[in-house]
Each structure stands twice: as C-alpha cells, then as structure tokens.
Amino acid sequence: MKKEVIIAGMLIAGAQLAGDVFAAEGGRDSINIVGSSTVYPFSSAVAEQFGKKGQFKTPKVESTGTGGGIKLFCGGIGPQYPDIANASRAMKKSEYENCQKAGVKEIVEVKIGFDGIVIAQSKKAKNKLTLTRKELFLALAKRVPDPSAPESGALVENPYKMWSDVNASLPKTKIEVLGPPPTSGTRDAFAELALEGGCQQIPWLKAKKETDDAWFKNVCMTVREDGAYVEAGENDNLIVQKLESNPNAAGIFGYSYLALNEDRLVGAPVDGRFPTYEAIAEGKYPISRPLFFYVKKGNIGVIPGIEEFVAEFTSDKATGPEGYLSEKGLIALPDADHKKAAANAKELSLFTPK
Numbered sequence: 001m002k003k004e005v006i007i008a009g010m011l012i013a014g015a016q017l018a019g020d021v022f023a024a025e026g027g028r029d030s031i032n033i034v035g036s037s038t039v040y041p042f043s044s045a046v047a048e049q050f051g052k053k054g055q056f057k058t059p060k061v062e063s064t065g066t067g068g069g070i071k072l073f074c075g076g077i078g079p080q081y082p083d084i085a086n087a088s089r090a091m092k093k094s095e096y097e098n099c100q101k102a103g104v105k106e107i108v109e110v111k112i113g114f115d116g117i118v119i120a121q122s123k124k125a126k127n128k129l130t131l132t133r134k135e136l137f138l139a140l141a142k143r144v145p146d147p148s149a150p151e152s153g154a155l156v157e158n159p160y161k162m163w164s165d166v167n168a169s170l171p172k173t174k175i176e177v178l179g180p181p182p183t184s185g186t187r188d189a190f191a192e193l194a195l196e197g198g199c200q201q202i203p204w205l206k207a208k209k210e211t212d213d214a215w216f217k218n219v220c221m222t223v224r225e226d227g228a229y230v231e232a233g234e235n236d237n238l239i240v241q242k243l244e245s246n247p248n249a250a251g252i253f254g255y256s257y258l259a260l261n262e263d264r265l266v267g268a269p270v271d272g273r274f275p276t277y278e279a280i281a282e283g284k285y286p287i288s289r290p291l292f293f294y295v296k297k298g299n300i301g302v303i304p305g306i307e308e309f310v311a312e313f314t315s316d317k318a319t320g321p322e323g324y325l326s327e328k329g330l331i332a333l334p335d336a337d338h339k340k341a342a343a344n345a346k347e348l349s350l351f352t353p354k
Helices: 005-026 040-052 066-073 093-101 132-140 187-197 202-211 213-221 235-245 255-260 278-282 308-312 335-347
Strands: 032-035 084-087 106-123 144-145 156-157 178-179 227-231 250-254 266-267 288-297
Touching: 032 040, 032 066, 040 084, 040 255, 040 308, 066 084, 066 093, 066 187, 066 288, 084 266, 084 278, 093 144, 106 235, 106 255, 106 278, 106 308, 106 335, 132 187, 132 288, 178 187, 187 213, 187 250, 187 288, 187 335, 235 250, 250 255, 255 266, 255 278, 308 335
Parallel strands: 032 084, 178 227, 178 250
Antiparallel strands: 084 288, 106 250, 106 266, 106 288, 144 156
C-alpha cells in the first residue's frame, strides 16, 4: 500500500474519531440558528445555499420569534446554545445585559436589509381597508380616548367593534386582526411604529410623552385582549392560510410574506402608502424596520462554519440588490450600507446597544 494512501486513511480515521469525540461531549457539527419568523425565510435560504457547497453541514434554522430566540441565544457559550439569533428589531439593552450576565460577552450585530410590516387581506375580501396609523391605534389599542369626549384626557377600554366605528368611511366589518404574539419582533415593531405612531397623532396623548414617557408607551403600545386582535403564533404562513379561509379578517406580518403570496393577498395602504418594495426601500412606507442577525463570537471555533455562513449571508449574491434573497422579499440596504455591514461582519466587529 502506498504511503500516501496510508496517510489519507489515517487522516479520515482521525477526523471521524474527532467527530465521535465531539458528539460524545454533547457538541455539534452544524450551526444552530433561532429567532425571528420574519428573518426565518431569508436565513433558511442562505442555509440551503451554504449547505449545497458541501464544505459544512446545512445549518438548522428555527422560527422562535425574536424575543424567544435572543433569550435562547443569551443562555450561554458552548454547543448547547444557539450560535446565531435572527431578529426583526435591534437587540434591547436589557437583552444585551442578560447575555453579558450569562457569559455571552462578545456579540456581533449584522444588519441584512429592511422589511415593511403589512396589514394584509385576502384578495377575495369584498371590503378592502385603507388605513392611517391613527386608525390602527384606535382599532387595536387596549385603551383609547373616550369617544364621547376624545379631547378630555380620559381613557376607556377599547369600545370599537367595527372598522366603521373607528371611522365612518371604513368598511362596516368586524375588527378581526390576526397577528404575532409578544415574543415576536414584528409585534414589537408594529406596536412602536404603527400604534405609537398613531398615538402621537392625538395631541393630548403626544403631550404626555414629554411628561411621562413610561405611561405614554404603556397606553400607546398595549394591544387589546378582547378578541379583536388574535395572536396567531410565530408561523406567518399560518396567518396567510387563515386569511384565505376568512376574507373578512386582516393579518399582520412582514412584507416578504406578502411578496411570496401576492397572488392571494393584498396589502392595505397606510397613511396613503402601499407596502411596495420601492416605498419600503425609500423609507416612504411608514411601518418599516431594519432586519438583523446576531452572532455569538464565543462559539466561533467551537462550531464549524460560522464565519463562512456569515460571509455567505452578507455577500452581494445573497443580500445585494440583485441577490437571491430579493426574490423572497428582502429589501436590500443602500449599496454603501451593505458594504459597511459586510465589512463589519467580516471583521466580527463587536456590538454594544445604544
């Protein structure tokens, strides 16, 4: 037997032995990703492309919601904890602090693009919605100004049952909105951008923000719990299916799901702007937000392929304007921002919350 063949056999056996030891110690030989349901289809597409190259195993991607994913991510360092957390909002300071307490000291933030939060209906719906952020606040907030004296400073439990109760020009159909739960980054962003944005259009409530910001946020961002808003879990595809079976309902999810189902769904204009790729990219659609993923630097070198996966995700062919993720509804960053995000990711620049 030739010397080269013997050496090759020894290398293969050694690699297999190392893999067996790694597995026996509870390790992993593939990347574990958790987090946002909005980022999930993008992350899954990158994982599939990454796995096809054959150098590393295809990463495992789970849709747990942004908050739930970051909580898992911040559990600690090592193969028993996720390596990457997808997020449809920036990591909160309190979450970052929890990470630090658990020993997750070094975190890399990667911005991948933009997304719009849409209020969608089935194309079969007879009464299409045209909304403002103020109307969304009045329809979905837990407490609203007393309709009998809206400028009095008094709040009441939300009395509105029909869209036409909020504004006589809206359809005479029941307010029934399917949306994400509190663990979702989409829910957080919707509450901040749509509900709080609408709340600020009521002068006396806006004035409260200056004197009691905590009270203001509690009133403006708390969603009603009387059945008008239905928590539909972290599976946005399920909301799409439910809208088809119930044309009178509306659903809240990321633009990518509207783009993937435009043959079945239509997005409601908000403040006069339809949720289109162009409107979101130009910052003209009022309910839009950046998307991220977070990398645990401490797991690099422990779990194979993390740096290479990050490079794939931030490449022009993935997140560039003509990248394969644009076909799935991702709104690309401006060219300069995309290059900066890719450079920061390559350098593994550490993140600290603002």
